[in-house]
Amino acid sequence: MSSLKALPTLLRIGFSEAIVYRAEMLIWVLATTMPLIMLALWTAVAEVAPVAGLAGRTWSSGSFVAYFLIVFIVRQLISSWAAWEINFEVRQGTLAMRLLRPIHPITSYMAGNLAYLPQRFLVTLPIVVVLVLSPGLEHLSKSPAVWAMWAFSLVGGWMITFFANIAIGALSLFIESSVKIMDVWLAAFFVFSGYLFPIDLFPAWLRSASDWLPFRYQIGVPVELVTGGLTVEQAWPLLLRQWGWALGLLMLALTLWQVGVRRFQAVGG
Amino acid sequence: MIRIRGLTKHYRVHKRPPGLGAAIRSVFHREYTLVKAVDGLDFDVARGERVGFLGPNGAGKTTTLKMLSGLLHPTSGELSVDGHLPQSRETAFLKKIMLVMGQKQQLLWDLPPAETFELNRAIYDVPKDEFRKRLDELISLLEIGDQIGKPTRQLSLGERMKCELAAALVHGPRVLFLDEPTIGLDVSMQVVMRDFIRRYTEQFGATLLLTSHYMDDVAALCPRVVVIDKGQLSFDGKLEALVQKVRPEKRLTLRFSAPVAKERVAELGTVVRHDAAESVIQIPHDSVNGAVGRALAELPVVDLNVENPPLEEVMSELFGRSRAARAEGESAS
Numbered sequence: 001m002s003s004l005k006a007l008p009t010l011l012r013i014g015f016s017e018a019i020v021y022r023a024e025m026l027i028w029v030l031a032t033t034m035p036l037i038m039l040a041l042w043t044a045v046a047e048v049a050p051v052a053g054l055a056g057r058t059w060s061s062g063s064f065v066a067y068f069l070i071v072f073i074v075r076q077l078i079s080s081w082a083a084w085e086i087n088f089e090v091r092q093g094t095l096a097m098r099l100l101r102p103i104h105p106i107t108s109y110m111a112g113n114l115a116y117l118p119q120r121f122l123v124t125l126p127i128v129v130v131l132v133l134s135p136g137l138e139h140l141s142k143s144p145a146v147w148a149m150w151a152f153s154l155v156g157g158w159m160i161t162f163f164a165n166i167a168i169g170a171l172s173l174f175i176e177s178s179v180k181i182m183d184v185w186l187a188a189f190f191v192f193s194g195y196l197f198p199i200d201l202f203p204a205w206l207r208s209a210s211d212w213l214p215f216r217y218q219i220g221v222p223v224e225l226v227t228g229g230l231t232v233e234q235a236w237p238l239l240l241r242q243w244g245w246a247l248g249l250l251m252l253a254l255t256l257w258q259v260g261v262r263r264f265q266a267v268g269g
Numbered sequence: 270m271i272r273i274r275g276l277t278k279h280y281r282v283h284k285r286p287p288g289l290g291a292a293i294r295s296v297f298h299r300e301y302t303l304v305k306a307v308d309g310l311d312f313d314v315a316r317g318e319r320v321g322f323l324g325p326n327g328a329g330k331t332t333t334l335k336m337l338s339g340l341l342h343p344t345s346g347e348l349s350v351d352g353h354l355p356q357s358r359e360t361a362f363l364k365k366i367m368l369v370m371g372q373k374q375q376l377l378w379d380l381p382p383a384e385t386f387e388l389n390r391a392i393y394d395v396p397k398d399e400f401r402k403r404l405d406e407l408i409s410l411l412e413i414g415d416q417i418g419k420p421t422r423q424l425s426l427g428e429r430m431k432c433e434l435a436a437a438l439v440h441g442p443r444v445l446f447l448d449e450p451t452i453g454l455d456v457s458m459q460v461v462m463r464d465f466i467r468r469y470t471e472q473f474g475a476t477l478l479l480t481s482h483y484m485d486d487v488a489a490l491c492p493r494v495v496v497i498d499k500g501q502l503s504f505d506g507k508l509e510a511l512v513q514k515v516r517p518e519k520r521l522t523l524r525f526s527a528p529v530a531k532e533r534v535a536e537l538g539t540v541v542r543h544d545a546a547e548s549v550i551q552i553p554h555d556s557v558n559g560a561v562g563r564a565l566a567e568l569p570v571v572d573l574n575v576e577n578p579p580l581e582e583v584m585s586e587l588f589g590r591s592r593a594a595r596a597e598g599e600s601a602s
Contacts, residue, residue, distance in 0.1 A: 009392075101393075
């Protein structure tokens with residue numbers, strides 16, 4: 001209960017920190033421009049000849065514009081870096097200061113990550129303007145219901161990202177560092193999430209593999225939902241799976257944290 | 270308030286010699302050693318008591334404080350702080366205690382300390398009026414009014430430590446675990462911190478367990494000391510009694526109106542320092558009266574002072590003995 005009461009202050013102070021680190025965040029944004037590079041690549045391909053997707057969908061340059069600009073926006077809004085924070089704090093022993101406070105550390109990581117959202121919204125605004133003025137606009141859904149589902153899917157996508165970060169970060173309490181595990185996770189994320197290539201362009205076996213992994217539910221499903229890749233009827237079962245992953249990772253993160261924190265050695269000092 | 274029985278904390282530590290070969294071997298085969306950081310510790314601390322927790326480096330002091338504050342899970346033994354099991358880290362427990370580590374900080378590095386105070390107010394759920402009143406007191410006692418609005422990274426070490434202490438006390442903890450709170454501070458700042466800690470514990474009836482390598486901290490704050498070595502209790506009692514135990518002598522300082530030969534002074538006790546005008550001698554505790562009488566009768570004494578040996582010296586001797594015993598033990602094994 002006191003965690004909930006403290007949440008507005010945690011968010012406000014996290015936002016103040018985000019403003020201090022604004023230059024760092026801009027550099028991070030530059031590091032996430034891969035969808036824009038893929039956009040240039042795929043639109044060039046589509047201009048030569050339309051690209052046929054597995055599900056019979058034809059990808060024009062306009063549909064690639066819509067897809068990759070939404071990918072960029074979704075990536076900004078579902079990001080988390082808790083795994084690196086936890087690794088750093090476990091190695092330095094500074095996790096001790098977090099553990100001394102009467103608030104669950106996962107809540108404080110969550111507030112710290114969410115506090116960056118206003119800045120990320122600002123970063124996405126120019127992309128939204130470009131999207132509205134581009135041929136990509138006609139490939140976006142006009143249905144408010146679909147956009148409401150999109151917002152819902154963003155929450156699920158963020159939860160998958162955040163709790164996967166917490167679970168992998170908590171592994172650093174068992175092994176000396178879990179940063180490399182995060183690197184492996186990210187490599188799989190880039191391939192299977194739809195971040196670099198739409199899932200629709202995957203070979204059939206890779207596409208069915210992506211259905212069973214969490215990554216598509218972080219980026220692919222929210223993006224496909226508003227860019228015509230999924231109908232509402234197709235989207236509901238996927239959203240159900242997305243929330244299944246989110247809750248499963250939440251349970252995994254809590255369990256790993258609970259067990260791992262018993263092994264914390266609070267080194268230094 | 271604090272009860273410790275048979276407390277142990279053992280670590281498995283990966284050990285390898287330096288060099289590339291050893292690094293490669295350690296990929297396939299790791300050697301571990303068992304470190305007994307705390308090894309069967311027993312002691313109690315009453316409510317409102319101020320206790321100095323002393324020991325040489327690596328004795329297990331910080332490990333014990335970390336177990337008492339719930340950061341570490343003991344390997345075995347019983348531990349209770351105001352009826353709470355620390356490692357359960359219940360909210361009620363965390364609201365009662367605070368661990369301040371001189372080498373770790375809770376202040377937000379890039380924001381002014383005022384933001385950390387506000388964050389702690391929210392996290393510890395301190396009512397706003399109470400928070401304002403307590404913060405004003407802390408600001409006035411620690412004289413940090415000019416600092417709390419500057420980013421933490423721009424504060425000096427002393428200013429930061431004072432703000433760190435204010436952040437730690439803003440929720441009014443009743444049990445303080447202070448681990449080297451004055452480390453790196455200059456002498457005047459150490460005095461300010463000591464005075465403040467004493468006043469806080471008296472005002473709130475707070476219990477204090479303090480580790481410090483500055484013996485002035487211990488002498489000024491702690492009537493009782495607990496000394497541990499190799500994770501085991503080696504002394505528990507009054508500071509005065511510890512001094513008696515380690516150095517059962519007193520220091521007699523004599524100032525002369527005329528030069529006195531060292532040999533004459535040596536008849537009274539062991540000469541620690543001597544020059545023509547002043548001499549410092551060490552004498553057994555029960556011979557003080559006789560030595561003072563003889564000095565006044567036989568020497569041209571104009572001033573005389575009897576005191577315990579400096580605490581730093583006592584501790585240095587105590588810890589030196591412990592190091593020697595440890596080295597002996599290691600060479601025997």
